[in-house]
Every structure is written in structure tokens, then in C-alpha cells.
Amino acid sequence: MTIPTGRKVIFYILLIISGFLVFAPTLMAFAMSFMSNKDIMTGSLPTSLSFDNYVRAFGQFPLLKYLLNSLIISLVIMLGQLILSSLAAYAFVFLEFKGRDLLFFVFIATMMVPFEASIIPNFHIIRDLGWIDTYPGLTVPFFAMAFGTFLLRQNFKQIPKELREASQIAGMGDFKFYLTVVLPVARTSLLTLGVYGFLTSWNMYLWPLLTTTNDNVRTVQIGLKQLQTQEQLNDWGVIMAGAVIVVIPTLILLFLGQSKLQKGLTEGALK
Amino acid sequence: MKKILAILMLGFVLFLAACGSDGNADEAAGSATAGAEGTSEGSGDNEKQVVTFWHSMGGAGQEALNAIVDSYNSSQDEVQVNAEYQGSYDEALTKFNSVAGTDSAPTIIQTFEIGTMSMINSGSILPIQELVDADGYDMSGLEENIINYYSLDGTFYSMPFNSSTPVMYYNKDAFEAAGLDPEAPPETFEEVEEASKAIVEANPDMKGFALQAYGWLYEQLLANQGALLLNNDNGRTDTPTEIGWTEEEGKSIFEWVERMVNDETFANYGTNGDNMVSGFLAGDVSMFLQSSASSRDVIDNAPFEVGIAFLPHPEEKERAGVVIGGASLWMIDGKPEAETNAAWDFMKYLQTPEIQAEWHVGTGYFAINPAAYDEQVAVDAHEEMPQLNVTVEQLQATTSSFATQGALMDMIPEGRKIMETALETVYNGGEVDDAYNTAVDQFNTAIEQANAARGE
Amino acid sequence: MSMNSTAIQQTPKSQINFEQVKKKQRMKNFSKGMLFLLPSIILFSVFLFYPLARTIYLSFFLTDAAGATTVFVGWENYVTMFTSPIFLQSMKSTFLFVLYTVPITIIISLFLAVIANEKLKGIGFFRTIYSSTMGISVAAASVFWLYLFHPSMGPLNLLLNAIGAEGIGWLTDTSWALFAIAITTIWMNIGFTFLILLGGLQSIDSSLYESADIDGAGYFYKLRRITIPMLSPTLFFVVTVTIINAFQTFGQIDILTQGGPVNSTNLVVYSIYREAFVNYKFGSASAQAVLLFIIILLMTFLQFKFGERKVHYQ
DSSP states (O other), X not given: OOXXXXXXXXXXXXXXXXXXXXXXXXXXHHHHTTSOHXXXXXTOOXXXXXXXXXXXXXXHSOHHHHHHHHHHHHHHHHHHHHHHHHHHHHHHXXXXXXXXXXXXXXXXXXXXXXXXXXXXXXXXXXXXXXXXXXXXXXXXXXXXXXXXHHHHHHHHTTSOHHHHHHHHHTTOOHHHHIIIXXXXXXXXXXXXHHHHHHHHHHTOOHHHHXXXXXXXXXXXXXXXXXXXXXXXXXXXXXXXXXXXXXXXXXXXXXXXXXXXXXXXXXXXXXX | OHHHHHHXXXXXXXXXXXHHHHHHHHHHHHHHHHHHHHHHHHHSSSOOEEEEEEEOOOHHHHHHHHHHHHHHHHHOSSEEEEEEXXXXXXXHHHHHHHHTTSTTSOSEEEEEGGGXXXXXXXXXXXXXXXXXXXXXXXXXXXXXXXHTTTEETTEEOSEEEEEEOEEEEEEHHHHHHTTOOTTSOOOBHHHHHHHHHHHHHHOTTSEEEEOOOOHHHHHHHHHTTTOOSBHHHHHTXXXXXXXXXXHHHHHHXXXXXXXXXXXXXXXXXXXXXXXXXXXXXXXXXXXEEEEGGGHHHHHHHOSSOEEEEOOOBOTTSOOOOOOOEEEEEEEETTSOHHHHHHHHHHHHHHTSHHHHHHHHHHHOOOOSSGGGGGSHHHHHHHHHOTHHHHHHHHHHTOOOSXXXXXXXXXXXXXXXXXXXXXXXXXXXXXXXXXHHHHHXXXXXXXXXXXXXXXXX | OHHHHGGGOOOGGGGSOOHHXXXXXXXXHHHHHHHHHHHHHHHHIIIIIHHXXXXXXXXXXXXXXXXXXXXXXXXXXXXXXXXXXXXXXXXXXXXXXXXXXXXXXHHHHHHHHHHXXXXXXXXXXXXXXXXXXXXXXXXXXXXXXXHHTOTTTOHHHHHHHHTTOOOOOTTTSTTTHHHHHHHHHHHHHHHHXXXXXXXXXXXXXXXXXXXXXXXXXXXXXXXXXXIHHHTHHHHHHXXXXXXXXXXXXXXXXXXXXXXXXXXXXXXXXXXXXXXXXXXXXXXXXXXHHHHHHHHHHHHHHHIIXXXXXXXXXX
């Protein structure tokens, strides 16, 4: 399986051009975060580079605390989603019961409810539960996830039915089968879902803003919003520095997850 | 290999679980210590009363605000003010409406001027008037034109905080290059048009004038003609039932813009004020209308000399003046008396001339207390930047009337959006008559619906 | 539907066809299914179904600023909605937006996934780059593009000026704004779509390609006859999710255009947000939300009905 050199060159050219196009906005933000506001305003190339913007972004509010909160919240949500989604997906694929298809459509339908549209009734629930300014208020509503159930259902469907029949003959219960066979086989999908869940939770904005009133449990996305002004001139350098701070942890995770994901995926493909 | 991976996965999951419970423990501990802090401060030797202050100031405004709060906290040892950012004014208000009456509600909330009627209707606020009366606080020191906005039927409701009015910014260097007198900026709509033509003639790369599609500016241009936004005296004598301006007054603004669009001297920045300002700084446009709160920023960042002038008006009308904009601080009802009094003490501190001078110079917002302009910092700043003076002069030259007192109704945020859409239609080459009539219809419908929703 | 085809098997023990046993078995299966689904069902009920029911209820009322109902108006909110030119415009923009974003996102991501699926040196680096936009939050991405679209100092207009073209009012011109939002959205979605499609590509059995190679099949023949059909479950999933996401676009509009100019980017979810958060009309916001829900439900139902038939499961 060797690729001819001519085709290799074409692929590399395509890869590099696309890579540049996809990454250019991020690169631009990164460069701007080191530039002074005057350079940005006048559209000139940077005359000097400094960490001033970062110093100011960190000075304005407890960014480290925000980062830690974001990490805790994202991890808890990710874990909750993995457990609940895989349980639900197992039921939809391997268990036969009345109303299963209907229930599945109901699940999928929940994906259609735009969160922004039901955000106020949801906020009232959190308020009535006394969960404002707490981690449960920020995490529990997101544990059940139709998207994750859907993704894992697609994956579980590719597991041969014979495997389950064999396990039933061997007297293996459903929960044991789920735990010892299905989960390990589907680990790449679980990993993908985990990364996805982590990233989306990390990136939430409107909900954390509504359900927190002080810095104790606030997340970094709110910090980014605080850097933007309403009546005064935007300080682009500081805003970009804030954006970079917010983006770096997720990019690192993606980078790490990517290589792990790769290993898992190729292994899965070889079977 | 697979087994190792499975074990790794399991380990990972366990690690996460540990993190999760750690998180919860942290949180429990966190709230416990927070509670402990509260009680120890309540009963300890320094007896600090905590005041929660919700605000919507991001960026540079937040820095200035935090500096003031810190200075208050260290100026005395009885009250601890916690300033907490709550998102945009809209988001903060929605949140407040949901938690009003619960323990999560703040002691003080900052709300934009057009939220005034909603706040009064909400029934969860304490009019500042009651505190003024109980305390015997002397209001005569505060700027009358600002106080007027926040008073209804003789009751003073909320304490103005970040107050601003619109002014016209212009590029003095560009004026000179176009053969215009940089010390005599245009005063009327017609003069603005003439000046714009001269600018474009002298420099085809620069547009003459920009008007951000911003409902607030439309309201101001109406008020400057002495026109009302809503009937029943701008909603100050009775609940409004329809718009308050005449067709001539309302249309004049659209027609003015249309003429400049046709002359190709108009720069369209849509609803984005930030883009407009940077366009101005980059020399793409020579004049624009914007809040006086930007003055400090614009002057500091411009590579040329910036002029500030009064808001223009149609030639055949007298200048009536401007309405105060920005935001004010509301006292929330139902808090323990000690907390309310502490918050009131903080509000009074904010109105002292020293703090107001610092605030005015640092941001470009008005000093609520005119005595602040005599403070040394303010005098120095005005000497260095005489333009800042113009904003103050314009406010003080305003004749007090229902028109310049400003309109009060809970639907004004929606009304602003309607006028913005209409303005943008004209910017994009739409017919003035269509755009204007649609806007008026929608505006009246919005008023009707708001009245119906109150169930009156 | 394909899931019915899996329903043939029966547990071997219950072959004696007694009604009683069958019923018991069915009960057992049902409760077992419920046990697995219970955690999800409880959370969905509290945080989705109840709010949804509440939304439907609110859509028949007028409300005050706190969201409390004041006047019952029956279907009036719906009637107003369907006769309001602003809302109709908003529906039109939403459909246009879905049309702009979904196919382009999938085509670009598929292209990236295909070229990143080659076994070349340093390919991991490119994969990370392509999936990077997934790690960038809506708030951060919108800020990036807000600057890119900036009329006077934005790189896009500077580029246009450099080649002698007029700058474009990306976010202020009615004919460009929706397109600009679409570009931003496509960029943000590429990372995720790419990752899923790449995963799909990698799980295709390599022996299929090897036998095609033996037959001397060309690159594009293999792409058309092996890759795309084998990728169909993944593609189906990606299309469904991208459509739903497109209908629910919110953050980038809030930061980039606030629905303007002249309501051209006032997509449904943003319109709902405005009605509720700015205008305090929770009644009409709820009516819009209910309609949006029905539309997405219908579209997804149709997709499962007709789309999943063509999907090839291994």
C-alpha cells in the first residue's frame, strides 16, 4: 500500500491549503492577542509584541477560578452524559419491549427543543430547586442527552446480534453484557461522545450566565463576554487574549483526544 | 492490548468520578465557607454588612466600576459591597424578574434607562425617594436634567449612575482639509449635509456622516426637535396609547438620511456602534453621532484631532436638547433594613464629588453631582480635553420639558428595534414612506400589545 | 424502518406459545427497558418535557415582565405570528440559512475527511487542525469573525481592497449578512462534522479497498462505489444533526448582527430570544418555540422515514 509520489504531492498541497484556511481565524486571534490596541486599530502589522493584554484579562476577574469551574462542570456533565446515553442506547438497540420505537422518537424529539426557547421555564425549575449558584444547577439538566443516545444507538447497531444471543445462552444478564461487552466494543464512540460532551459543556454561555450570580461557580465563557463592552470602544487585543485563554484548554484536549481517538479508531477498523 | 485499553478506560472513568465528587465536595465546602464568612462577618468584631450589587458593565467600564467599589470598601469597615456582573442589561433584567423576592435577589441592580417602567411595574423595588425622605438627603446638589428622567409623578425612583447623552463627533483635521472651519461644526441637518459633501469632494475615500441604526439616537433626534416619543406627555401623565410625534417630525430624520444616502456621503455601519467608531478612527468617515460615554476612548485613540459638537436638528426647528441615557441603580425591596441602609450609604458615596469626578474623567459618563466638575481632576481633564466640556454644556443647555425628560414605557426596547429596522431599510436603499409607515404601525401595535398584556 | 427488521428474534426459552408466558415475558422486557431508560426519562421529564408543556401553555397567554400569565388569548398569539411580516421573514431566513449551511458544511467536511484519511506522514497534525474549530466556543468564534468582517480594519475587506475591489458591508448589507452568518456557522461546524466523518471513513473495512485495487478500480470509482455507500450511516447522522443545529443557531447572531440588518438574520431562535428577553412577550415567544419544535420534529420524522431506508448498516 504505497501511494505514488505525484499523488502524494497533490494531497500535501490540498492538506496545507485547507489547513491554512481552516486555521487562519484562530491564528489571527492568537497574533492579535499580543498586539497593542493602537496597532490593531490602525490595521498595521505589529510594531511590538507583549503580554499586556493577558495581564489585563487576568486582572479583571478571577479567570483561574473560572477555568477551574469550567473544568469541573464539563467533566461532570461529560460523565453523566456517557452513563445515561449508553444505558438508553443499549435499551433501544438490544431490548425488545412495547413502545420502544415510539419512545425512541420521543427521545429524538427532545433534540428538537431549542434550549434557548425553553430556557426560562428551565431557569424557574432551577430556582425552585434552590440550585442557583450551585454545580448541580449547572450540570444535572444536561445529563440526559438525545444526541448522545442517538450517536451510541447508531454505533451499537453495528454490534452483531449473535453476540448477544451467545451471551444469553451463556446465561449472561443484560447489565453484565452491557458492561463487559457493549461498552468495551463501543469505546471509540464513547470517547468521541465524551470529547463532544466536554467541549459543548465547556462552551455553554447563556445557561451558566443565568444560573449564576457570583464568581463562585462561574465559567470562563462568561469571562469572555465580560471583556466586551456595551457603550464604550472594544479593546480588541484584550478580547482576543480572553478568547485565546478560553480556547487553549479545549484545543489541547482535542489534540490529546485526537491521537487517542486515532488509535482506537484504527483498532476498531481492524476488528 | 484491548484489555489494557479497557482498564485504562475504566481508570479514566474512575478518575472522572473522583473529580466529580471532588467537585461536589468543593462546592459544599465552598458554600459552607461562604456561609461561614457571611455569619462571621455578621457577628464578628468588624460587623460587615454585605451588599450585593448586580451590574452590566463589561470591559473598561467594569474596571472603572471595580475601582470605585474597592475604594468604597476600603474607605470604611462596616459595609462590604460585592459587585457582580450579570450579562447585558436585558439578560440581567430577565434574571432579576425571575429571582425577585427570593434570596438570590441582589440588594442593588443596575438597569438601563428604558427598563425604568418595567422596574416600577415589577413591584419589587423600593423608590429611592423613600430613603431620601427618611434620611433627609439633600438632592439639590444633583444634576436636575438627569434626576428628571428618573422621576415620575414627583417620586424619585432610582439613583442615576452611568449617565450619558448623544453628541456629534467630528474629525477636525478632515474638516480643515475640506476647507471647513473646524471650530464651527455644523449645527443643523442641512449643514451636516453640506459639510458631508465638502468632505467627500476633498477626499473621495472618506464618507461624510454616519448614523448608527440605534433606536436611542432616533429618540434623541426626535427630542431635539421638541417632539414626544409617546403620547400622554411621553407616558409621564398617563399610560401611553400611541406614538407622540407628528409625521413631519418623525419623517424628517429619515428624509435627512435618505438625502445623504443619495448623495453618497453616508456611511452605513448598521447597528454596530463599535465598527462605526473604528471607521471614524481609521479615517473612513468624518462625522458620527454617539454616546458621550465614548468621548474619552475616541479622543485617546484618534490619530487626529477630534471635535465634539451638539446634536444636529432640522433647520426650521429650535434645538430643544437631549434626553439622559445610560443606566441607574435600583434598590430592591424586601431586604433587611440594615442591608438596605448599607446599600443606601454606598449610593450616597457614589454621588460624592470626588468619586463622580473620577468616574467622569475615567469613562466620559456625566457627573451626577455637578460639583464634581470643580474637582481638580476634572478641571485638569477638561483643560487637557476641552471636548469633554461640550458634552456637559449640551446637557445643561437642555430646556426641561416632557420631550427632553424622556419617554417611559415598558415597550421601549421593542420600539427601538422597530426604528432600527426602519433606519436600516433606508440605509439599504428602501423607500422612506414605506419604511416610515411600517415602523409607525408596528410601534403602535407594540404599544397596544404592551397595554393588553398588563391586563388593563 | 430498519429497526423493525431486528425485532424478529425471540428468546429461545419461551418457544412454548402460551399467552400467559408471552405476556409475562413482555412485561419483563418492558420493565427491563424502562430500567435502562429511567435516568434519562426522569431528567428529560424535568428539564425538557415539563418546560415544553409549560411553553405550550404559555403560548395561549399574554404575560407580564416576570413571565406570569395575565390574559388568556386563545390562538391569538399564533394568529399574530402567522400574519406578522417580521415573523414570516424570520421563517424564510431560517430556511434559507439551513439551505446555505447544511450542504456546504457536509461537502467541505467530507472533502477534508477524505484527504485526511490518506496514510501520509504528519497526517495527525492536519487532522488536529481540521477538527480544531470544534474546540472553539461560539462566543470565541463569533468574536474572531466579528473582527474578520470588520468594515474598515477587518482582514477580509483589507484583502478585497488590496486586489482593488470595494469593501463589502458583510454584516450591514441586507444581501450579505445572512451569508456572512452562514460562513461563520459553517466554519464552526466543520470541526465536529469532520471528526465524525473521519471516524466513519476509518471504520470502513480496508479489505473492500484491497479487492477493488485488485480489480484495478480508480480513485474516484472507489470513492463513489465504496466510500460513500459505506459511509451512509455516518452521513445520515451528520445530516440530521447539522440540520437541527442550523435551526437552532443563536450565539453567533447575538454577537454578530443582533438579527439585523432589516431583520435579515433574525432566525427563529434569535427571534424567540428577543421576544422573551427584550420584549417580555413570553406568550408569543412560546408560540414561536412551539412552531419551531413542530417544524424540526416533522423534518426529522420525514428524514427517518425516507432517509434511513437508504442507509446501509453493516
